[in-house]
Amino acid sequence: MSKDKQQDYNASSFKEAFKSNTLPYGKDKTIAIRSMFDAIAPRYDLLNRILTFGQDISWRKKSLRALGLPKNSIVIDLASGTGDLSILMRKNNLVPIGVDLSLGMLKHNRSQTSLVQSDAASLPFRSESIDGVISGFALRNFTNLDLVFDEMSRVLRPKGRFALLEVSVPNNTFLKLGHGIYFNKIVPAIGGALSDSTAYQYLPKSIEYLPPVDKMLSILGKKGFTNLGHVSFSFGIAQLFMGEKK
Numbered sequence: 001m002s003k004d005k006q007q008d009y010n011a012s013s014f015k016e017a018f019k020s021n022t023l024p025y026g027k028d029k030t031i032a033i034r035s036m037f038d039a040i041a042p043r044y045d046l047l048n049r050i051l052t053f054g055q056d057i058s059w060r061k062k063s064l065r066a067l068g069l070p071k072n073s074i075v076i077d078l079a080s081g082t083g084d085l086s087i088l089m090r091k092n093n094l095v096p097i098g099v100d101l102s103l104g105m106l107k108h109n110r111s112q113t114s115l116v117q118s119d120a121a122s123l124p125f126r127s128e129s130i131d132g133v134i135s136g137f138a139l140r141n142f143t144n145l146d147l148v149f150d151e152m153s154r155v156l157r158p159k160g161r162f163a164l165l166e167v168s169v170p171n172n173t174f175l176k177l178g179h180g181i182y183f184n185k186i187v188p189a190i191g192g193a194l195s196d197s198t199a200y201q202y203l204p205k206s207i208e209y210l211p212p213v214d215k216m217l218s219i220l221g222k223k224g225f226t227n228l229g230h231v232s233f234s235f236g237i238a239q240l241f242m243g244e245k246k
């Protein structure tokens with residue numbers, strides 16, 4: 001297949017994978033996710049700000065505070081996308097390295113830091129060479145969380161820290177109802193109008209990929225992390241997992 005044809009295939013292959021009610025897994029998921037983010041990269045930042053009413057900015061700041069690393073620490077921005085967390089890290093005198101699967105997202109990365117195209121499940125860094133790992137809204141997009149956590153544990157130095165920010169669903173019944181309407185109806189409508197409807201229909205569905213909090217903490221504990229913590233933001237519509245390598 002010529003290079004152009006390959007790119008055409010990649011750019012739209014997510015539409016097939018995400019149009020049915022069943023979500024893809026394994027290699028199919030990786031291909032679909034990469035092609036979806038390649039496709040939505042140009043308007044990703046705009047949609048992010050609109051759909052979270054700008055709240056993602058304060059969640060990012062809290063995540064960075066939870067990471068709690070000193071100046072000049074080397075921190076992987078895992079699944080960095082367009083680089084919002086890396087920009088914040090640079091402002092706080094940390095040294096970010098952006099890692100992302102999607103070349104489209106990396107091309108739109110505004111952080112002016114070192115960038116690597118790589119799967120989070122196979123990081124191109126030496127063992128115990130990194131002080132911290134941070135990620136924003138990526139956990140549910142990873143194909144194999146087990147492998148990603150293994151890699152985080154491998155590359156982090158002892159006492160190295162991580163902070164993983166993700167969306168979540170509120171526990172309160174009324175909030176859950178309102179959130180459901182917003183997430184399942186309004187988000188796909190706005191996403192469809194301004195970007196790609198299939199991609200923004202995938203967003204609410206993708207929550208299904210996330211293990212429950214206790215399961216997630218138990219997996220992280222088994223991967224050699226300690227001082228684990230979990231907090232909810234904005235009445236439970238976002239959440240943060242944090243911890244430290246033993």
Ligand SMILES: C[S@@+](CC[C@H](N)C(=O)[O-])C[C@H]1O[C@@H](n2cnc3c(N)ncnc32)[C@H](O)[C@@H]1O
Nearest residue numbers: 037079080081100101102105119120136137141
């Ligand atoms: C919702 S975006 C979040 C981007 C950015 N972290 C932020 O906070 O705005 C999810 C990102 O995860 C990336 N991604 C998904 N699966 C990945 C994987 N297996 N390895 C590396 N990056 C991945 C996507 O390409 C996309 O840029």
